[in-house]
Amino acid sequence: MKLLRTLVTIFAALTAVSPAPTLAGEGGRTAKPLVEIANPGKCVAPVDEMRRNHMEMLKHQRDRSLRQGIRGEPASLNACIECHASKTSGSVLGGKENFCQSCHSYVAVKLDCFECHQPKARFKAAGLKP
Amino acid sequence: MSTPENNPRRQFIAAAGAGVAGLGFTVIAPGLHLMAVGEAKAATEARKAGSAASPVVRWGLLIDANKCAPGCTKCIDACHTENGVSETLPDARQNSQWIRKIELVDRRDGRVTQLPMMCQHCANPPCVDVCPTGASMKRADGIVLVDRHTCIGCRYCMMACPYKARSFVHAPLTEQNPEVPRGQGCVESCTLCVHRVDKGQTPACVESCPTGAMTFGDLNDPASDIAKRIASVPTTQVRSDLRLNQAVRYQGI
Numbered sequence: 166m167k168l169l170r171t172l173v174t175i176f177a178a179l180t181a182v183s184p185a186p187t188l189a190g191e192g193g194r195t196a197k198p199l200v201e202i203a204n205p206g207k208c209v210a211p212v213d214e215m216r217r218n219h220m221e222m223l224k225h226q227r228d229r230s231l232r233q234g235i236r237g238e239p240a241s242l243n244a245c246i247e248c249h250a251s252k253t254s255g256s257v258l259g260g261k262e263n264f265c266q267s268c269h270s271y272v273a274v275k276l277d278c279f280e281c282h283q284p285k286a287r288f289k290a291a292g293l294k295p
Numbered sequence: 296m297s298t299p300e301n302n303p304r305r306q307f308i309a310a311a312g313a314g315v316a317g318l319g320f321t322v323i324a325p326g327l328h329l330m331a332v333g334e335a336k337a338a339t340e341a342r343k344a345g346s347a348a349s350p351v352v353r354w355g356l357l358i359d360a361n362k363c364a365p366g367c368t369k370c371i372d373a374c375h376t377e378n379g380v381s382e383t384l385p386d387a388r389q390n391s392q393w394i395r396k397i398e399l400v401d402r403r404d405g406r407v408t409q410l411p412m413m414c415q416h417c418a419n420p421p422c423v424d425v426c427p428t429g430a431s432m433k434r435a436d437g438i439v440l441v442d443r444h445t446c447i448g449c450r451y452c453m454m455a456c457p458y459k460a461r462s463f464v465h466a467p468l469t470e471q472n473p474e475v476p477r478g479q480g481c482v483e484s485c486t487l488c489v490h491r492v493d494k495g496q497t498p499a500c501v502e503s504c505p506t507g508a509m510t511f512g513d514l515n516d517p518a519s520d521i522a523k524r525i526a527s528v529p530t531t532q533v534r535s536d537l538r539l540n541q542a543v544r545y546q547g548i
Contacts, residue, residue, distance in 0.1 A: 227444060229347075236344055236345075238345065281471065281476040281481070282476040283476070
C-alpha cells in the first residue's frame with residue numbers, strides 16, 4: 166500500500182513538473198488540479214522542490230517541533246495554510262479549488278493532516294486568548 | 296523502555312558532568328538533592344526560534360489548595376477554551392477532560408479541600424513507560440506530551456496513569472485551535488500549554504485563576520518564584536509513594 170502510494174506520488178510529481186502534461190490534460194477526461202495562491206513567489210522553497218518534498222519537510226519539522234520543542238521553523242503547516250487557504254472559503258480543504266485537497270484528490274493521496282490540524286487560515290477558536 | 300534519556304543513573308552522571316555548566320539540581324534519592332555549582336539560568340522568557348527545549352529547565356506548577364475557591368471552574372473553562380476542548384458527546388464520560396476539580400472531604404471533621412487535577416508531568420512518567428509506539432513522550436524541559444503522529448489510540452497510557460489525567464478523543468473534531476492540533480483516535484492530556492510556554496507565556500489555567508492559587512515556573516531555577524515557595528512552604532506531590540517525581544505540586548492538602 167505504502168509502495169503504491171509512493172509510486173503514485175512520484176508519478177504525480179513527475180507529471181506535475183514536466184513541461185508538457187500530456188497524460189492528464191490532453192484528453193480532457195481528468196480535471197487538472199486548480200492551484201490558487203494568495204501570495205505567489207513567497208514560498209519557503211522553489212515550486213518544484215515543494216511539489217516533490219513538502220511532505221518530507223513537514224514530517225521532519227513536526228518531529229523537531231513536537232519532540233524537541235524547536236519553534237519558528239520555515240516549514241510550518243500553519244504557515245502553509247495562512248498563505249494557501251482559499252480566498253473565498255478561507256480553508257485549504259473543502260472542494261476542488263482548495264489548495265491541498267485539489268492536488269491530493271488529483272493524485273489520489275490520502276490527506277491525513279487535517280484530521281487533527283485546523284485547515285482554516287486565521288481561525289480563532291471560540292474565546293481564544295490572543 | 297530504558298533509553299539513555301530516561302535512565303536515572305545516566306541522568307545523574309550527565310547532570311554531575313554538566314553541573315558546572317549551570318544545571319540546577321539533580322535528585323540522588325527521594326528527598327536528597329545534589330545542588331550544582333554555578334548559576335542556573337532564568338528561563339521564563341520565550342526561547343529563541345530554532346532552539347530546542349533545554350534540560351536545564353524543568354517546568355512545574357504549584358497549586359495552593361487553600362486558595363482554590365469552591366464552585367469556581369475558571370481554570371477548567373480557560374484550559375478548555377485555550378485548547379479547543381469543546382465537544383459534548385451524548386455519553387458525557389467520553390468528553391475530553393484536560394483538567395478537573397477534585398473535592399476532598401475529611402469524614403472525621405467535614406473539612407472540604409478543593410484542588411484542580413491534571414497531568415502531573417512526572418519526571419518518571421508511567422504513560423511513557425507503557426506506550427508501545429513511543430508516542431507518549433517527555434520533552435527535555437519535563438513537559439509530558441502525546442505525539443499524535445505516532446499515537447495509535449491503544450489507551451494503554453490511560454490505564455497506566457495514576458491520576459486519570461488522559462482522555463481519548465471519541466469523535467471527529469473541527470474547531471481545533473491552530474496551535475493545538477487534536478483529533479479523533481488519539482489520547483491527549485494537559486500539555487502545560489506548551490504552545491504558550493514556548494512563547495514565554497504562562498499556562499491558561501494559571502493566567503485565569505482569580506485567587507492566584509496557581510504558580511508556574513522553572514523548578515530548576517532557585518531564583519524562580521515557584522522554587523522559592525517550594526523551598527519555604529510544605530508542599531505535596533500527590534501519591535508521592537509512587538516516586539514519579541511530579542512537576543505539579545500541591546500546598547495545603
